[in-house]
Amino acid sequence: MSNVILFNLTTVLFGVASALYIGALYAKNEKIAVYGTWACVLAAVVSTAALGLRWYESYQMGIGRIPVTNLYESLVFFAWSVNLFYLVVERKYGSRTFGAFVMPIAFATMVFAVYNDSSIQPLVPALQSYWLHAHVITCFVGYAGFAVSAGAAFMYLLKARQEEAKISQGVVGLLPGCKTLDDLVYRAIIWGFPFLTAGIITGAAWANYAWGTYWSWDPKETWSLIVWLVYAAFLHARVTRGWHGKRAAILSIVGFLATIMCYLGVNLVLSGLHSYGGN
Amino acid sequence: MADERQAPSPMDRVWDFFISVKLAIVTLIVLAVASIFGTIVEQNQPPEKYHKIYEDWAYDLMDRINLFDMYHSWWFLLLLVLFTVNLTCCTLDRFPKVLKIVRNPRTKLDETLEKTLSLVDRWKKKGTLPEWSSRYVEAVASTFAKPRVTEEGGQVHLYAESGVASRFGVYVTHLSIIIIFIGAILGNVLGFKGYVNIPEGEAVSQVPVRGGSLLQDLGFTLRCNSFRVETYPSGQPKAYISDLSVIEGGREVLRKKDVVVNDPLQYKGIWFYQSSYGQAGGTTARVSVSRPDGTPVGSLSIPPNEPIPIEGYGTVRGVNYDENFQGKGPALQVVVEKPGKPAADVWLLQGRPDQDRQRNDSLVLSFGGLNSKMFTGLQVAKDPGVNIVWVGCTLMVIGIIMAFFLSHQRVWMRLAQGQDGRVEVVLAGSASRNRLAFEKKFEKIQTGVKAVGQ
Numbered sequence: 001m002s003n004v005i006l007f008n009l010t011t012v013l014f015g016v017a018s019a020l021y022i023g024a025l026y027a028k029n030e031k032i033a034v035y036g037t038w039a040c041v042l043a044a045v046v047s048t049a050a051l052g053l054r055w056y057e058s059y060q061m062g063i064g065r066i067p068v069t070n071l072y073e074s075l076v077f078f079a080w081s082v083n084l085f086y087l088v089v090e091r092k093y094g095s096r097t098f099g100a101f102v103m104p105i106a107f108a109t110m111v112f113a114v115y116n117d118s119s120i121q122p123l124v125p126a127l128q129s130y131w132l133h134a135h136v137i138t139c140f141v142g143y144a145g146f147a148v149s150a151g152a153a154f155m156y157l158l159k160a161r162q163e164e165a166k167i168s169q170g171v172v173g174l175l176p177g178c179k180t181l182d183d184l185v186y187r188a189i190i191w192g193f194p195f196l197t198a199g200i201i202t203g204a205a206w207a208n209y210a211w212g213t214y215w216s217w218d219p220k221e222t223w224s225l226i227v228w229l230v231y232a233a234f235l236h237a238r239v240t241r242g243w244h245g246k247r248a249a250i251l252s253i254v255g256f257l258a259t260i261m262c263y264l265g266v267n268l269v270l271s272g273l274h275s276y277g278g279n
Numbered sequence: 280m281a282d283e284r285q286a287p288s289p290m291d292r293v294w295d296f297f298i299s300v301k302l303a304i305v306t307l308i309v310l311a312v313a314s315i316f317g318t319i320v321e322q323n324q325p326p327e328k329y330h331k332i333y334e335d336w337a338y339d340l341m342d343r344i345n346l347f348d349m350y351h352s353w354w355f356l357l358l359l360v361l362f363t364v365n366l367t368c369c370t371l372d373r374f375p376k377v378l379k380i381v382r383n384p385r386t387k388l389d390e391t392l393e394k395t396l397s398l399v400d401r402w403k404k405k406g407t408l409p410e411w412s413s414r415y416v417e418a419v420a421s422t423f424a425k426p427r428v429t430e431e432g433g434q435v436h437l438y439a440e441s442g443v444a445s446r447f448g449v450y451v452t453h454l455s456i457i458i459i460f461i462g463a464i465l466g467n468v469l470g471f472k473g474y475v476n477i478p479e480g481e482a483v484s485q486v487p488v489r490g491g492s493l494l495q496d497l498g499f500t501l502r503c504n505s506f507r508v509e510t511y512p513s514g515q516p517k518a519y520i521s522d523l524s525v526i527e528g529g530r531e532v533l534r535k536k537d538v539v540v541n542d543p544l545q546y547k548g549i550w551f552y553q554s555s556y557g558q559a560g561g562t563t564a565r566v567s568v569s570r571p572d573g574t575p576v577g578s579l580s581i582p583p584n585e586p587i588p589i590e591g592y593g594t595v596r597g598v599n600y601d602e603n604f605q606g607k608g609p610a611l612q613v614v615v616e617k618p619g620k621p622a623a624d625v626w627l628l629q630g631r632p633d634q635d636r637q638r639n640d641s642l643v644l645s646f647g648g649l650n651s652k653m654f655t656g657l658q659v660a661k662d663p664g665v666n667i668v669w670v671g672c673t674l675m676v677i678g679i680i681m682a683f684f685l686s687h688q689r690v691w692m693r694l695a696q697g698q699d700g701r702v703e704v705v706l707a708g709s710a711s712r713n714r715l716a717f718e719k720k721f722e723k724i725q726t727g728v729k730a731v732g733q
Contacts, residue, residue: 063511122511125518125553129541190683197679201672210541212472212552212660214668215463217350219318229311233304240300258311266318 003057003067004118006050007076011110013043014079018107021099025174033096040087040103047080054120063122068136070121071267075113077136078263079106081144085188089148093184095176102151131206139199139224143259145192146231149185150256153249156181160246182244185252193231200224223262230255297368306362313358317349363460370453377446386429386438388691388707396691398708398721402729403701408435411702412694414731422727423690423720437692445711448682455674462667471495473659477503478559479652482526486659495659497549500526504534506556506655519553521655548661555656564597564611565647566627576642580650586616592642593617600649604628611646686712690724 020036023029054067067073086102155175162172175181203221208214215221234251237243243251287295296302320341321328329338329347345352385392393399404411412428412435419426419439426439473486473495482502485494504522511517518539525533525546535544543552561582568576568589579595581587586594596614604610608630615623615638627646628634635643693705706728710717 122513122515122517125516125540128518128539131541194676194679194683198676201676204672205669206541208662208665209543210552211554212543212550212658212662214665217317217322222314222318222350226311226314229307229314233307233311236300236304236307241304 003050003054006046006053007110007118008114010043010047010050010076010079011107011114013039013046014083014103014107014110017043017099018103021096021103025097025100028174030096033099036099036103037087037090037096040083040090040099044080044083044087047076047083051077051080058120061120063120065123066133066136067120068140069123069127069132070117072113072116072118074136074140074263075109075116078140078143078147079109079113081140082106082109082147085141085144085148085191089184089188093176093180095180097175098148098151098155098184101155102148105147105151126210129206129210131202131209135199135202135206138195138202142192142194142196142199143263145188145195146227146252146256146259149188149192149252152181152184152188153252153256156185156249157246160249178245182248185249186238189231189234189252189255193228193235196224196228196231200228220262220266223258223266227255227258227262230258294368294372297365298372299365300369302365303362303369306358306365310358310362313349313355316346320346320349322350323348359460363457366453366456370450374450377450381443381446384438384440384689386427386691387431387436388438388693388705392691393705393707396707396709398718400706400725402704403697403699404704404732405701406732408433408694408696408702411704411732412437415692415694415704415728418728418731419690419692419724422724423688426690426692433695435694437694438689440687440689442685442687442711444681445685445687448678448680448685451674451678451681453678455671455678458671458674459668462664462669462671465664465667466662467664470660470662470664472662474554474656475659476555476557476559476654476656477501478654479503479505497659498547499532501551502526503655504536506653508556519556519655521553521657523551523655548663550660550662552658552660553655554658557654557656559652559654562649562651564600565650566595566597566611566613567632567645567647569643569645570641571636571643578647581611581613589642593620595644598624601626607631609646609648613644615640615644683712686710686717688717688720690721692728 017036017039020032020039024031024033024036051067054073055064058064058067068077082102083106086098086106089098089102090096156178158172159175159178159181163178200221203224204214207216207221230251234243234248234255237251238248324347329341333341341347345354349355415437416426416428419437424439424441426437429436429438472489474489475483475486477483480503482500484497484500486497487493488495502524504524506519506521508516509518509520520536521538522536523534523538523544524531525544533544533546538544538551538553540553543550545551563580563582565578566581567578570576576589579587579589581595581597583597586596588594594616596616597611598614599612601610601612604626607628610626610628612624612626615625623638625635625638625644627644629646629648632645633643635645688708688710690706690708692707695703697703706725708717708721708724
């Protein structure tokens with residue numbers, strides 16, 4: 001199927017972008033990173049086309065549905081969101097060094113996707129609902145925000161260690177200042193948090209419409225709540241107790257680990273209602 | 280002075296404990312960590328299953344701390360109560376203060392306030408105080424927001440603000456959580472959740488309540504007219520479809536022919552959700568009986584291996600079924616026994632209703648296919664609190680957006696007649712959030728205001 005070919009091309013582009021961004025850091029050459037940005041933009045175009053094409057192909061197969069319904073599709077959609085979120089951040093903060101830390105997340109996600117079944121399967125009755133669209137899109141935009149935040153948090157920890165040691169050479173020296181990174185850690189979370197909240201709520205509304213209970217402590221639901229609680233703690237610590245820097249960065253990384261557990265771990269390790277990763 | 284302050288009373292200490300954000304952060308983290316256990320240990324399984332997984336001592340320990348139904352255990356509920364009390368106290372403590380600030384804003388830019396602000400600009404203008412103050416009122420209104428004017432001690436103060444709602448975002452969010460909890464409690468107390476299987480053609484007026492042996496009266500009767508499964512060409516299930524009727528006072532008051540997953544039936548606040556299905560009872564074969572001249576006599580429903588009598592004739596017993604008998608399609612094997620005669624063994628092909636004429640008997644049998652009776656499995660729920668929960672959820676999203684995406688921005692101006700006959704002007708501003716963005720906005724206000732009267 002041609003959509004899969006485009007997704008494979010996207011994977012290559014993400015890999016190229018990651019390599020260019022990392023290469024630019026090591027070579028200390030901003031020009032290389034500019035090519036990285038172009039690779040990201042191209043990847044955004046190709047992956048958007050691929051999603052559209054996959055959607056269209058599903059209609060041609062007589063099972064028309066949005067392409068976010070199994071593990072393969074959710075992975076490519078996550079990578080798509082991370083890439084777009086990243087491009088916005090790059091433009092807004094005017095620094096391409098983030099790419100070296102965020103784009104590998106998108107690349108790794110696509111590589112993982114390639115190893116999963118990419119065929120278009122019809123929707124089982126439980127997933128045939130308009131809530132599916134709202135639920136999946138809000139959740140993944142939230143996840144993408146948290147991924148960007150964790151990438152920035154990782155950069156912050158590297159940068160802070162160097163600043164403590166009062167050296168400003170090497171690769172880390174090229175990273176944006178601690179203040180900018182710290183700000184991005186926070187800002188990406190305040191974008192991710194309302195989307196996650198909306199994702200949990202649309203999931204609850206859907207569950208209530210599908211089987212009459214908006215909350216049943218299913219492992220997936222519970223993990224989404226855990227993620228929500230961690231970021232709620234982060235925001236309280238940040239806004240009212242002035243948690244900045246290292247502690248905030250570590251909490252952001254913990255939050256992202258919980259996000260990964262919620263997104264993949266629950267399906268691969270635990271059992272529950274969201275079976276898309278279980279087969 | 281320190282010695283003038285009284286030691287806090289025990290009540291104050293309790294209050295201080297409950298209004299602390301530290302407690303909130305700790306509770307959030309503890310709730311998060313505790314929730315993990317319930318996802319690792321499968322919840323609400325039969326004891327036998329746990330015994331297979333865990334050693335006896337581990338089982339006893341886990342059972343004692345309610346790990347098998349953790350989210351309803353006393354200690355988890357206690358955590359939720361602590362969370363709610365903390366949330367409520369924080370709100371009660373801080374909300375009045377914020378309300379006071381919002382209601383009585385500092386409309387005058389005095390020296391003390393000025394010192395706390397980082398965005399300050401000052402200049403002088405030739406002219407009179409009333410002349411400039413009216414010009415600047417207009418300028419602030421057009422570049423930012425309509426200002427309030429206070430005149431005091433020969434000075435004129437302008438004050439304008441925007442995004443006040445941002446101050447309330449956090450309280451809207453907190454309130455929304457309390458509303459969701461209220462809705463959840465109402466639903467638990469006043470509603471019920473149940474599950475019922477209804478075979479095709481049958482009806483129920485009571486349903487078993489989940490987690491108990493009680494039966495809940497519906498107040499009406501629900502009948503399952505039919506149930507069917509639709510499949511995709513590949514054989515995967517496409518839809519589970521129940522045809523349901525609500526019967527009240529002996530009359531059908533509502534019928535929904537396509538109750539499917541994600542499209543429930545609702546009547547008088549009780550919802551029925553398509554949830555499962557299965558075979559109800561055994562399979563029967565449809566056999567129609569007619570005279571050789573074609574006049575129908577009747578039809579039989581034949582269960583496997585059970586002689587079914589036909590009056591004045593004998594008995595018919597279904598003994599075998601073949602989906603594709605000798606390549607001629609589905610067929611039923613029956614044994615016909617008549618008093619005083621040897622039993623006749625016949626294969627009735629579904630595709631050839633006249634085949635039995637070969638027997639040259641007084642009656643002709645023909646096979647019309649298999650009948651398998653299905654039942655539909657329905658989740659039943661009544662939840663009078665659910666709409667309150669949705670109100671809470673909506674408020675939560677609004678509250679979070681208010682709290683993180685709005686910013687309370689304030690701009691002050693002070694005008695005074697200087698010694699040299701010129702008007703001394705001070706412009707200052709502050710924002711509760713996203714100060715970088717406000718700095719840019721402030722620059723625009725600055726240029727806009729300064730351009731006046733040039």
